[in-house]
Amino acid sequence: MAKLFPKSANKLPVQIIVYLCVVGCIATAAAQYYMTPKYTRVGYAPMQPVPYSHAKHVGELGLDCRYCHSTIDTAGAAIPTSQTCMNCHNQLKAASPALAVIRESYQTGNPVPWVHVHVMPSFVYFDHSIHVNRGIGCVECHGKVSEMDVVTQVKPMSMGFCLDCHRAPELHVREKADVFNLDSGTIAATQGIEAARTFVKDWNIKPPVSCSGCHR
Amino acid sequence: MRNAYIATLFIVVLTFSILGLRNRTFTKPPMDVFPEWLFPGMKYQPKLTQQQQSPFFADGRSDRPAPPNTVPASFGPAGQGVRSDDFLYRGKLHDGSWARGFPPALTLDMKFMERGRERFTIYCSPCHGAVGDGGGITKKYGMGAVPTYHDDRLRQMAEGEIFNTITNGKGQMNPYGDKLAPRDRWAVIAYVRALQLAQTGTVADVPEDHRAELGLK
Known part of the structure; x- marks a missing residue:
């Protein structure tokens, strides 16, 4: 009887197993790299209906974050009303075509169609006020918005990102006066880790790490 | 077998060249x-x-x-009419005239002043300036006719009327009632009064044990 398989076929099962292992490794690495928010979300910088520049208003003029995001320390994040823009732009650049959308919104009362950049899933119950009132600076999650012409997501805002901080708040807290100062450093960086631990203890910072802390 | 590896390498290179590295910016909604x-x-x-x-x-x-x-409801305690305390919520007395002084419901202490300073710095100083002279940052960009606090008209103005100006705006100034809660408005007024005092103050007004901090004798 003639040989159905050449002799080299004896190695084939092993070769196939090795190949599948290699492919498995590559697929795992690719999923880790491409299917996590570090790749899918970081860098999202949508076109906004008004070319508002935080670099100009915060970096150059020195406006406080809270001038526009005025409910941040009581109720949570809010995109400012068009009246907020008109506080100054009823006189400054009052006829600028770039601000036509704002003027129309101010007159009609219809909202400006800003594009949501940092989107959380519905099952995440995140509250800004508790974070800014307990020493977590804006820059911690939003990056240096004061240097951005177009708001860009710079942190993954994945669950791992949240938990890194919830498990070790002493590495991320800053003084109350520095929370809205995007150029400030954390207490751990400026005064050392011991001072940061004391701050966490004094301010009774106990970030939840159980599921129900953030998911309800 | 070698062909399989070459094909795999080709797919990896292709995927990599299409998807690229992390940390690029993009304008389309993120992939789900x-x-x-x-x-x-x-x-x-x-x-x-x-x-x-x-x-x-x-x-x-x-x-x-x-x-x-x-x-x-945020304008007053739940279940309590806004007009229950006209002084606190509207700056008016019962006869409709502007109230002078501060509502009795508030405690004027250092904490209150610090709150006023913080809120003033956020919401008022961009136009009115850090010392209330009308020289805020927006002036550089062409904001016109921001009055200084340091003239007799504003020094004599009733606190209630200032409260009304913050709440409802006046002239070119838009209302700030949406940004400042009633108590914060009063805190800002307290701080504005302090700014006004500071401009006309003399060495005699500074308590003796605090003079050294300001470099005064």
Whole structure:
């Protein structure tokens, strides 16, 4: 009887197993790299209906974050009303075509169609006020918005990102006066880790790490 | 077998050249790795949260504007009429005249002043300037006619009238009632009064044990 398989076929099962292992490794690495928010979300910088520049208003003029995001320390994040823009732009650049959308919104009362950049899933119950009132600076999650012409997501805002901080708040807290100062450093960086631990203890910072802390 | 490895390498290089590295910027909405149609879950729930769209309402927004002739509950304690304390919430006395001084419901202490300083720095100083002379940063960009606090008209103005100006605006100044809660408005007024005093103060006004801090003798 003639040989159905050449002799080299004896190695084939092993070769196939090795190949599948290699492919498995590559697929795992690719999923880790491409299917996590570090790749899918970081860098999202949508076109906004008004070319508002935080670099100009915060970096150059020195406006406080809270001038526009005025409910941040009581109720949570809010995109400012068009009246907020008109506080100054009823006189400054009052006829600028770039601000036509704002003027129309101010007159009609219809909202400006800003594009949501940092989107959380519905099952995440995140509250800004508790974070800014307990020493977590804006820059911690939003990056240096004061240097951005177009708001860009710079942190993954994945669950791992949240938990890194919830498990070790002493590495991320800053003084109350520095929370809205995007150029400030954390207490751990400026005064050392011991001072940061004391701050966490004094301010009774106990970030939840159980599921129900953030998911309800 | 070698061909299989070459094909795999080709696919890896192709994927890499299409997807690129992390940390690039893009304007299209982020890719959803686990899309809702394939992995149904609770990621996008129909519940309404602040500042969202909602087809349920005719104007298409989830935030409901206050109905006519109503006042948001945040303007006063729940269940208590806004007019229960006209002084605190409107700066007026019962006869309708502007109130002078500060509402009795408030405690004027250092904490209150610090709150006033903080709120003033955020909301007022961009135009009125850090010392209230009308020389804020916006002046450099062409904001005109911001009055200084340091003239007799404003020094004599009743606190209640200043409260009304913050709440409802005046002339070119838009209302700030949406940004400053009533108590914060009073804190700002207290700080404005302090700024006015500071401009006309003399060495004699500074308590003796604090003079050294200011370099005074």
